[in-house]
Amino acid sequence: MTQNEKDKKTILTEKEMPRQWYNINPDLPKPLDPPLHPQTCKPLTPEDLSILFPMSLIMQEVSMDRFIEIPEELINIYRMWRPTPLVRAERLEKYLDTPARIYFKNESVSPAGSHKPNTAIAQAYYNKKEGVKRLATETGAGQWGSALSLACNIFGLGCTVYMVRVSYDQKPYRKSMMRLWGAAVHASPSNLTDAGKNILAQDPNSPGSLGIAISEAVEDAVKSGGDAKYSLGSVLNHVILHQSIVGLETKKQFEKLDEYPDILIGCVGGGSNFGGFAFPFIPDKMSGKKIRIIAVEPIACPSLTKGPFAYDYGDTAKTGPIAKMYTLGHDFIPAGIHAGGLRYHGMAPQVSLLYDEKIIEAIALHQNPVFEAAVTFARTEGIIPAPETAHAIKVAIDEALKCKETGEEKVIAFNFSGHGHFDLGAYDNYLDGNLQDYEYPTEKIKESLEKLPKI
Numbered sequence: 328m329t330q331n332e333k334d335k336k337t338i339l340t341e342k343e344m345p346r347q348w349y350n351i352n353p354d355l356p357k358p359l360d361p362p363l364h365p366q367t368c369k370p371l372t373p374e375d376l377s378i379l380f381p382m383s384l385i386m387q388e389v390s391m392d393r394f395i396e397i398p399e400e401l402i403n404i405y406r407m408w409r410p411t412p413l414v415r416a417e418r419l420e421k422y423l424d425t426p427a428r429i430y431f432k433n434e435s436v437s438p439a440g441s442h443k444p445n446t447a448i449a450q451a452y453y454n455k456k457e458g459v460k461r462l463a464t465e466t467g468a469g470q471w472g473s474a475l476s477l478a479c480n481i482f483g484l485g486c487t488v489y490m491v492r493v494s495y496d497q498k499p500y501r502k503s504m505m506r507l508w509g510a511a512v513h514a515s516p517s518n519l520t521d522a523g524k525n526i527l528a529q530d531p532n533s534p535g536s537l538g539i540a541i542s543e544a545v546e547d548a549v550k551s552g553g554d555a556k557y558s559l560g561s562v563l564n565h566v567i568l569h570q571s572i573v574g575l576e577t578k579k580q581f582e583k584l585d586e587y588p589d590i591l592i593g594c595v596g597g598g599s600n601f602g603g604f605a606f607p608f609i610p611d612k613m614s615g616k617k618i619r620i621i622a623v624e625p626i627a628c629p630s631l632t633k634g635p636f637a638y639d640y641g642d643t644a645k646t647g648p649i650a651k652m653y654t655l656g657h658d659f660i661p662a663g664i665h666a667g668g669l670r671y672h673g674m675a676p677q678v679s680l681l682y683d684e685k686i687i688e689a690i691a692l693h694q695n696p697v698f699e700a701a702v703t704f705a706r707t708e709g710i711i712p713a714p715e716t717a718h719a720i721k722v723a724i725d726e727a728l729k730c731k732e733t734g735e736e737k738v739i740a741f742n743f744s745g746h747g748h749f750d751l752g753a754y755d756n757y758l759d760g761n762l763q764d765y766e767y768p769t770e771k772i773k774e775s776l777e778k779l780p781k782i
Contacts, residue, residue, distance in 0.1 A: 590726055
C-alpha cells in the first residue's frame with residue numbers, strides 16, 4: 328500500500344461490519360472476582376439481578392463465550408452510523424512535526440455524537456424483547472443519557488434520566504437532546520427519590536455525582552412495580568461487550584492498511600469506550616505482540632492511579648451490586664471538572680483486573696493541558712472533541728512528540744469517543760483563562776475509603 332493510500336480515511340463496507348461482539352471474559356489472565364449482593368455480601372445470582380436487568384443482558388454479563396452474535400435487527404440500526412471511519416490525523420502530525428503516524432477511530436459520527444449508542448441500542452432492544460416499558464438511568468456529561476434517549480425513542484420505550492447536577496447546569500443542550508428524543512430529565516440529586524432527598528438534606532447545594540445519580544435511577548427502577556428496568560452506560564461486562572464493535576472494526580481497518588498500532592489510547596471514566604476500543608487487541612498483547620495500551624483519567628477523579636483495588640458499592644446509596652474494582656470510595660464526590668463522563672468513583676472490573684495485572688497502563692491528567700490538546704486538535708483536524716475524548720488526544724500528542732525526539736515511526740491510535748459541540752461553554756472558560764485544575768482531594772478520598780464494605 329502506498330503512502331498516499333495510507334493517508335486516506337479507512338472506512339469498512341457494511342458487509343465488513345462485525346457480526347459478533349467480542350467478550351474478553353474467557354481471555355482475562357484470571358477470573359473476575361464475583362459481584363456481591365449489597366445486603367448479604369454473598370455472590371450475586373442471575374435472579375438477584377433480574378429486578379434491574381433483563382435476563383438476556385444478565386446472561387451476557389456472565390457469559391464465557393468468546394463471541395456473541397449481534398442480532399440482525401441491531402445490525403440494521405447500527406448501519407445508521409456504522410462502520411465508523413479510522414482517520415489518519417495528517418494535519419496534526421504535520422503540526423507536531425512527528426514521524427509518528429496518528430490515527431483516530433471517529434465514534435462522534437453517531438446520531439448522539441459519541442460511542443454510547445453502541446450499547447444503548449442493544450440494551451433498549453433486549454429490554455423491549457422482554458416486555459419492559461421504560462428504562463431509568465443516570466448520566467454524567469449527558470452523552471449516555473442522550474444515547475439511551477435515542478435508543479428508547481427507536482424502540483418505543485419510556486426513558487427517565489438522572490443527570491449529575493453540575494453537568495445539568497454546565498451542558499443544557501445535552502438535556503435538550505434527551506428531551507427532543509422523548510426522555511424525562513432530572514437534575515441529580517433530586518427530590519424524586521429517597522436517595523436524592525437524603526443527599527439534599529445533607530447538602531442542599533450538592534453538585535451531584537455519578538454514584539448518586541446511579542442510586543436514584545436504581546431506586547426508580549426497583550420501585551416501578553415491574554414496568555421499568557435500570558440501564559447503565561459503562562462499567563458492566565455486557566456494556567463493554569457491546570462496545571467491542573469499535574475495537575473489532577479498528578482491527579479490520581488496520582489490516583486493510585497493512586498497519587498495526589504500537590500504542591492504543593482511550594479515556595476512562597467507567598471504562599466502556601476504552602474497553603470497547605482496546606479489548607479486541609488484548610489477546611494479541613497477551614500472546615506476545617508489542618503494543619502499549621494506555622487508559623487516561625482526570626487527576627480530579629483518579630480511580631486507577633490513586634485508588635485501591637477493592638470491593639466497593641457501585642453507587643452512593645449502596646443499593647447496587649458490590650464489585651471488585653479500583654475505587655475512590657462510593658460516596659466520593661469529585662470536583663466539577665468539565666469531563667463529566669470521567670467523574671465516576673470506580674472502574675469497570677474487567678479494566679481494573681487488566682490494570683492490576685499490568686497488561687494495560689494508566690495516566691492521570693489535569694484539565695488545562697487536556698483542553699490545550701483539544702484546541703490543538705480542533706485547529707488542525709477541524710473536529711471539536713468532547714473534554715473526555717481530549718484526555719486521549721493529550722496522551723496521543725505526548726507520545727507523538729516522544730517519537731519526534733527519538734525518530735521512531737510508531738503507529739499511535741486513539742478512540743475519538745465523542746464530539747464537543749455541546750461543551751462550548753467549557754471551551755469558553757479555557758480560552759478566557761478561567762478553567763481551574765483540581766487536584767484529587769486526598770483527605771476526602773481517605774474518608775470515603777474508610778467506608779468500603781468489609782469483605
